[in-house]
Amino acid sequence: MEQTTNPDKSDHFPRELNDKAKLCRFLCYGSEGDTYTPGEEFQPRMEKAGALLSLLQEGRGGEVVEEVKRFVGGGHVACLNPCLFGLALCSQCSELQTRQAAFKALKEVCREPSDLFAFIRYKKELMRGMRCGMWGRALRKAVSDWYNQQDAWRLAAAVTKCKQRAGWSHKDLLRLSHAKASKDTIVLINKYVTKGWKEVQVWYADRENPEEVVQLLAYLAAVERVKQRCDEEEVVLLIEVHRLEVEQLLTDHLKSKQVWRALLKDMPLGSVLRIVGKVTADQILEPGSLDMTEFCNRIQDEEVVKNAHIDPFDILLAMENYKRCQSSGGKTRWEPSGPILEAIGSAYHKSLQNMEPTGKRFLVAIDISASPRSLVPGTALSTAVAAAAVAMIISGTEMDTQVLVYSEGDVSPCTITADMSLADVACDLVKSPTGPTDCTLPITWALQEGKAVDVFVVLTSNPLWTFAASPVETLKKHREKRGTFSKLVMCGLTAIGHTIADTEDTGLLNICGFDTGAIKVIRNFAMDLI
Structure with missing residues (x-):
C-alpha cells in the first residue's frame, strides 16, 4: 500500500467558481451549472448566459471571444450552438473592440454553412424588439468575408448540398450582405447562388475564363445535370468524375446499387x-x-x-x-x-490513437446493482453497453486507469484488455439486480487501497441511491489523504434529473443520461477546462 503523502493544503480547495469558469461550462454544454443533460435541446436564452453577460459588462469581451475560439478550435464542445450564441452576443456588445473580435472570429467558429445560418438566426433573435436594423456595416462585411475566405471548391460543394437552414439561405445572406467577391471563382459561385444556373451559362458563354473557373463551371454543370432524370450510367460517371455526393442526387438515383457503389468510394x-x-x-x-x-x-x-x-x-x-x-x-x-x-x-x-491522453489518473466505477439491460434514454444502447464503452475508451486512452464494478457492499476490480470487444466487456456487467446502490463505495475502495485518483467516473443505472456517507465528504477525505484535488463525475445513465452536487465545489460534475458529447465533457472536466 502506498504511503500517505503530506499534501499542500492549498491543493485541497477547488478553484474559484468565477464567471470565467461558468463561461467555460456554458460554451461546453450550454449551462453554467454543474449538470450536463445529454439530448437536451439548447435554448438560446439570456438567463443561461449570465456569466458571459457579466464578463461583457466588465469589458472582458475579448476574453470571451478567445474562449469561444479555443473551445471550438480544440473540439471541446458537446454542442456547438452555445458557442454560436455566445459569439452572437459578443457581436452585439456595446464595446467596439469586442464586436470587432467577434466578427473577425466568424470564419474560425462557423466552419460550415449550417453554423453560419445558426449564428445569423441568433443575431436576429437578439435584435428582436430593437429599433435599429440587424444588417449593419460590420455584419455585412463579416458575412461577405466568410464567403470570400472559403476555398472555392469547398464552397461550391457547400452551396449545392446545404442550400438553407434555420430559416436562412445562401441567397439571403449574399443579398443582405451586399457581398463583393474577391476572386473569380467566388464571383462565379455568388452569381450561381443569386442568379441561377441559366444566367451563369449566358454570362460565361463567350468569355475567356481562367482554368479554375472553367473547372468550376464543369462541376456546377454536373450538379445541374444530375438533377435531370439521366440514366444510371451517366449518374455514375458524373459521381466518379466530379465527386458528387448523396445530397446532390435525386431520390430516384438512390435506388440504384451502381450509384451507391460509386458514392461509397469517396x-x-x-x-x-x-x-x-x-x-x-x-x-x-x-x-x-x-x-x-x-x-x-x-x-x-x-x-x-x-x-x-x-x-x-x-x-x-x-x-x-x-x-x-x-x-x-x-x-x-x-x-x-x-x-x-x-x-x-x-x-x-x-x-x-487520435485522442490525446489527459495524463490524469482515472478510476471508472460501474454500478451493477440494477439491471444493465435498461436503455439509455434517447439511444438504442443498453446501460451495460454505454458503461462498457466509457470504460473501454478511458482505459484505451489513459495509461493510468482502474476499472471497478460495484454493487451494495461489494467492489471488484475489472480488467479490460486491448483485444476485448465491446460485447465482451458488456457481458461481464450483465448481472441480476440486487437493490439500491452506494455510489461512495468506489471512493472508499480507493481510500482503503491507497490509490491516488485524479478523476472518479461513477456510472450507475440505479435511481435508488443510498450512502454510508456523503459522496462530497467521502471525496474530501480522499483529497486530504492523497494530497490531490480529486474530482468526481456522477453519471446517472437513466436517472434523468437525479444529481449529487455541492455547488461550491468545482470538482463535482453530474451527467444525467449519456451521449457522444458526454465523453468530451468528462475529458474537459479532467483537463480543468470546465
Missing part, C-alpha cells in the same frame, strides 16, 4: 458508418467481392480515420447499431457482415 467516414446497415440490407456490395474488400479497407484506413475526426464513442455506437440487425424504426433489417464488423472494430482502435 463518402466521408461518418456518413459511411450511418449507412452500413442499408449497404448490407440492400446488398449493395456482394460478400467477398473486390468492392466489399475496398469498402472495408477504407473504413479501417488509418489516414481516413484520422482525417474524419470521429470520436471513438461514435464508432462504437455505429457498431452497436449495426449489430442490432435493424434500423431504429425497424423498417430495414439485415444480417451483419463479419468483415464490416471487423473493419468498424479496427477503426475504433485506430480512433483511440
Whole structure:
C-alpha cells in the first residue's frame, strides 16, 4: 500500500467558481451549472448566459471571444450552438473592440454553412424588439468575408448540398450582405447562388475564363445535370468524375446499387458508418467481392480515420447499431457482415490513437446493482453497453486507469484488455439486480487501497441511491489523504434529473443520461477546462 503523502493544503480547495469558469461550462454544454443533460435541446436564452453577460459588462469581451475560439478550435464542445450564441452576443456588445473580435472570429467558429445560418438566426433573435436594423456595416462585411475566405471548391460543394437552414439561405445572406467577391471563382459561385444556373451559362458563354473557373463551371454543370432524370450510367460517371455526393442526387438515383457503389468510394467516414446497415440490407456490395474488400479497407484506413475526426464513442455506437440487425424504426433489417464488423472494430482502435491522453489518473466505477439491460434514454444502447464503452475508451486512452464494478457492499476490480470487444466487456456487467446502490463505495475502495485518483467516473443505472456517507465528504477525505484535488463525475445513465452536487465545489460534475458529447465533457472536466 502506498504511503500517505503530506499534501499542500492549498491543493485541497477547488478553484474559484468565477464567471470565467461558468463561461467555460456554458460554451461546453450550454449551462453554467454543474449538470450536463445529454439530448437536451439548447435554448438560446439570456438567463443561461449570465456569466458571459457579466464578463461583457466588465469589458472582458475579448476574453470571451478567445474562449469561444479555443473551445471550438480544440473540439471541446458537446454542442456547438452555445458557442454560436455566445459569439452572437459578443457581436452585439456595446464595446467596439469586442464586436470587432467577434466578427473577425466568424470564419474560425462557423466552419460550415449550417453554423453560419445558426449564428445569423441568433443575431436576429437578439435584435428582436430593437429599433435599429440587424444588417449593419460590420455584419455585412463579416458575412461577405466568410464567403470570400472559403476555398472555392469547398464552397461550391457547400452551396449545392446545404442550400438553407434555420430559416436562412445562401441567397439571403449574399443579398443582405451586399457581398463583393474577391476572386473569380467566388464571383462565379455568388452569381450561381443569386442568379441561377441559366444566367451563369449566358454570362460565361463567350468569355475567356481562367482554368479554375472553367473547372468550376464543369462541376456546377454536373450538379445541374444530375438533377435531370439521366440514366444510371451517366449518374455514375458524373459521381466518379466530379465527386458528387448523396445530397446532390435525386431520390430516384438512390435506388440504384451502381450509384451507391460509386458514392461509397469517396463518402466521408461518418456518413459511411450511418449507412452500413442499408449497404448490407440492400446488398449493395456482394460478400467477398473486390468492392466489399475496398469498402472495408477504407473504413479501417488509418489516414481516413484520422482525417474524419470521429470520436471513438461514435464508432462504437455505429457498431452497436449495426449489430442490432435493424434500423431504429425497424423498417430495414439485415444480417451483419463479419468483415464490416471487423473493419468498424479496427477503426475504433485506430480512433483511440487520435485522442490525446489527459495524463490524469482515472478510476471508472460501474454500478451493477440494477439491471444493465435498461436503455439509455434517447439511444438504442443498453446501460451495460454505454458503461462498457466509457470504460473501454478511458482505459484505451489513459495509461493510468482502474476499472471497478460495484454493487451494495461489494467492489471488484475489472480488467479490460486491448483485444476485448465491446460485447465482451458488456457481458461481464450483465448481472441480476440486487437493490439500491452506494455510489461512495468506489471512493472508499480507493481510500482503503491507497490509490491516488485524479478523476472518479461513477456510472450507475440505479435511481435508488443510498450512502454510508456523503459522496462530497467521502471525496474530501480522499483529497486530504492523497494530497490531490480529486474530482468526481456522477453519471446517472437513466436517472434523468437525479444529481449529487455541492455547488461550491468545482470538482463535482453530474451527467444525467449519456451521449457522444458526454465523453468530451468528462475529458474537459479532467483537463480543468470546465
